[in-house]
Amino acid sequence: MLEDKTPQRTSLSQLGEFGLIDHLTKNFDVKQPSTLKSIGDDAAVLDFKDKKVVVSTDLLIEGVHFDLSYMPLRHLGYKAVVVNVSDICAMNAKPTQITVSVAVSNRFPLEALEELFDGIALAAKFYNVDVIGGDTTSSQKGLIISITAIGEANEVDIVYRDGANNGDLLVVTGDLGSAYMGLQVLEREKQVFQVNPNNQPDLDAYTYLIERQLKPEARHDIKDLLEKLEVKPTSMIDISDGLSSEIIHICKQSKVGCNLYEEKIPVDPQFINVCEEFNIDSTTVAINGGEDYELLFTIALEDFDKIKANPNFTVIGHLTQESEGIHLVTRANTKIPLKARGWDALSEE
Amino acid sequence: MLEDKTPQRTSLSQLGEFGLIDHLTKNFDVKQPSTLKSIGDDAAVLDFKDKKVVVSTDLLIEGVHFDLSYMPLRHLGYKAVVVNVSDICAMNAKPTQITVSVAVSNRFPLEALEELFDGIALAAKFYNVDVIGGDTTSSQKGLIISITAIGEANEVDIVYRDGANNGDLLVVTGDLGSAYMGLQVLEREKQVFQVNPNNQPDLDAYTYLIERQLKPEARHDIKDLLEKLEVKPTSMIDISDGLSSEIIHICKQSKVGCNLYEEKIPVDPQFINVCEEFNIDSTTVAINGGEDYELLFTIALEDFDKIKANPNFTVIGHLTQESEGIHLVTRANTKIPLKARGWDALSEE
Structure with a gap:
């Protein structure tokens, strides 16, 4: 379908919301044993057995957190994952899944979103996390990325901010x-x-x-x-x-x-x-x-x-x-x- | 501190990011036994024991998903939670936690965010879900809300979209x-x-x-x-x-x-x-x-x-x-x- 269009600038409206989500998420494999059901239903289903679940979330706004004039979209996608994975690492936990929501204004062609999702996929692969869900919608202005990261850990291994002692x-x-x-x-x-x-x-x-x-x-x-x-x-x-x-x-x-x-x-x-x-x-x-x-x-x-x-x-x-x-x-x-x-x-x- | 300010319009910059988060989240109690650690660290920590974990996320953008000229902020906060809780219910699971990220432009005074979070708190109470984390930041334009909902269910109870049969x-x-x-x-x-x-x-x-x-x-x-x-x-x-x-x-x-x-x-x-x-x-x-x-x-x-x-x-x-x-x-x-x-x-x- 897509091959018939001009390869450089495909309007997002040509795909529609569901087509866009299918297109952008088709390369996201499931690798974590804790991911029972990934993208494609009302919610993802996870199984952490006797592990504890660690959850963190971040919202990145164009013009506030990044400037696309020197931040390539692929790097931005990668960094958006890193920022969230880092929070899971800071609990001494292992990152396992992320959800990715993106809002874009009409000025972004499909190819720009593909770049962004390429970076997200690259980071997901490197950090071995599954992309299990998200949302894709339009914005009034600029690019907005919201990522929630999920991780697992044995309770005894989790490290909080409040455990430091005098003399440490x-x-x-x-x-x-x-x-x-x-x-x-x-x-x-x-x-x-x-x-x-x-x-x-x-x-x-x-x-x-x-x-x-x-x-x-x-x-x-x-x-x-x-x-x-x-x-x-x-x-x-x-x-x-x-x-x-x-x-x-x-x-x-x-x-x-x-x-x-x-x-x-x-x-x-x-x-x-x-x-x-x-x-x-x-x-x-x-x-x-x-x-x-x-x-x-x-x-x-x-x-x-x-x-x-x-x-x-x-x-x-x-x-x-x-x-x-x-x-x-x-x-x-x-x-x-x-x-x-x-x-x-x-x-x- | 706040009592000294004009009660109707407190600029967000007076509080700073951490002060704002503390102020808006101070009324969020932990009610779910699965919430081990809520707001205040790099991530929240949850324990679902033998239950499966269900995760869904939604991004709501002013001018795309809602119009503040007839949507009061308290209702918007309530509805933003409902939209996500509904996805968990659609898996035949029980909603247990949400994360809430909000981006606002400078035109919003503190009191507007308080209205929004009052609605979020009201829905969290009604649906018995804990607000376990989030992010508060500025936007270039308008109000942006990203919510991730988490729920729990026995594996045998979860209902997917793909199980319908001829004759049902x-x-x-x-x-x-x-x-x-x-x-x-x-x-x-x-x-x-x-x-x-x-x-x-x-x-x-x-x-x-x-x-x-x-x-x-x-x-x-x-x-x-x-x-x-x-x-x-x-x-x-x-x-x-x-x-x-x-x-x-x-x-x-x-x-x-x-x-x-x-x-x-x-x-x-x-x-x-x-x-x-x-x-x-x-x-x-x-x-x-x-x-x-x-x-x-x-x-x-x-x-x-x-x-x-x-x-x-x-x-x-x-x-x-x-x-x-x-x-x-x-x-x-x-x-x-x-x-x-x-x-x-x-x-x-």
């Missing part, structure tokens, strides 16, 4: 701040492009940062890794809004204080170079940047030996009594109260 | 078409209001229709009722897009045909009166109207005696071999092929 170590996976600086690079290039559309940008010096922004990955490897090391975190959260914001969440819910050490915060050399180029303080970005989708967790002090040699983990601080407050200890050894704030709020000071 | 009876709960005519009444009043804002409409003759449109209910009573009658449907679906569309879904997925009898379709007397007033063919609306959220199901012929005296159920047709096709048998005893089409498509003929 604060640990982070990977490195921080690069996703934010990748966004700064892309926004600068967009402005250059608007002035001179013929300008061909040389982005070789920014590849890592741009990849961290456009194709982040959820740390679905950490659950198995910690299991092998025989470490169960006392609390855990994923870094979506920025390190300081997440530390404050853990401290408030666990009723503890924290000392975060500036010199310990892991960053990439490319990140340092680009912060200098942009004349931005790298620590401020590493602390407030967001969208890194690394995991932040706390462990008992006696578990330190088990993780200290592992390149995936960096100890960046330790927890204190609640009354001591939440502080950044700078390289100059001064203590600054940590606040949850994005870059924009900071730059007004 | 086609049964519907309640009556049809009124929600659509309620919408017509509201749209007419909106136009009258735009011409003369001082005109006070007298809507007494339309109360049932308007209630069906603004405050529909999901048939969460039907599962227990069928259990008491010892009837397990062979297939089931909820009527959201219109009777003809849902019959076609069941027939296609079950590989059967169907004869639907015009004279059997249950409608309310007020509905008939208003169709006459609007000069619209009542059968066309009853078949294509949508948004009634009644349940359509099929039963084995030998179960007829168990349901025939029950005022909740009307037998409206019977299933045939697939090769016989899907037809409406009119009062004049002519057979017309049934098509899935909304009112707008029809009116072009």
Whole structure:
């Protein structure tokens, strides 16, 4: 049917709602044993046997959470899945299913939605999650994506935000701040492009940062890794809004204080170079940047030996009594109260 | 804190994202034993023990799915829950949890969101479902609501769309078409209001229709009722897009045909009166109207005696071999092929 149309721009109205859903979801295989019934009925049916079920949801709005002028639709689809899978990983659970709802305005041809769903399918395959349902509808303006992620875990393995104790170590996976600086690079290039559309940008010096922004990955490897090391975190959260914001969440819910050490915060050399180029303080970005989708967790002090040699983990601080407050200890050894704030709020000071 | 502000219009930016979520969700109690952890972590944690898990999701967009000029926000919140709970009921499962994501533009004050969440809370209480998570963000335009509903059922009780057999009876709960005519009444009043804002409409003759449109209910009573009658449907679906569309879904997925009898379709007397007033063919609306959220199901012929005296159920047709096709048998005893089409498509003929 579709082959008769102009291959580049097929109007969504040619397919109709049910035709569109069939077309976009036909490549979604069922791989999880817990998926009894996937797309095609009023609801999906799942069977988790003796496992607990973990559920998280996120809403992504064009112009608020992403800018299609530098975010290719395939990457956006991939990232939308990652953001939700990351929340399941932050519970120390295994992601198993997602539902995907999409609303688009008429300006999107079928081929654009195919790109988006290609990215969703790629991420679903990589993270081994089944796409079990969703909704496709029209919007008044722009693209809207709503994803709900479902995971499973043994009750004893689940890690909440409120289990951290005075004396625990604060640990982070990977490195921080690069996703934010990748966004700064892309926004600068967009402005250059608007002035001179013929300008061909040389982005070789920014590849890592741009990849961290456009194709982040959820740390679905950490659950198995910690299991092998025989470490169960006392609390855990994923870094979506920025390190300081997440530390404050853990401290408030666990009723503890924290000392975060500036010199310990892991960053990439490319990140340092680009912060200098942009004349931005790298620590401020590493602390407030967001969208890194690394995991932040706390462990008992006696578990330190088990993780200290592992390149995936960096100890960046330790927890204190609640009354001591939440502080950044700078390289100059001064203590600054940590606040949850994005870059924009900071730059007004 | 809030008491110091002007009570009528509190800007959302005064609260911030986390403050807003805390404020809007503070009244959501946990009632379901399957909810181990609700709002407040990266994800909710649920425990269904030996039950199967049923999941459905819907995305509602202002200007596409609802019009705030005649849909009060409290009703909208209520209806958004109903639409999703109805999908769980259509699996013959018991709704247990929902997640609620909302995006709003800056034109909405806090008080508007409070109205919306009051409606959501009211429906959650009525249907005994826990609100276990969600997301609150800004939109570029209008109000966007994404709800995922979760339910539980014994595997043996779950009813799919694909189990109908040749010779089965086609049964519907309640009556049809009124929600659509309620919408017509509201749209007419909106136009009258735009011409003369001082005109006070007298809507007494339309109360049932308007209630069906603004405050529909999901048939969460039907599962227990069928259990008491010892009837397990062979297939089931909820009527959201219109009777003809849902019959076609069941027939296609079950590989059967169907004869639907015009004279059997249950409608309310007020509905008939208003169709006459609007000069619209009542059968066309009853078949294509949508948004009634009644349940359509099929039963084995030998179960007829168990349901025939029950005022909740009307037998409206019977299933045939697939090769016989899907037809409406009119009062004049002519057979017309049934098509899935909304009112707008029809009116072009």
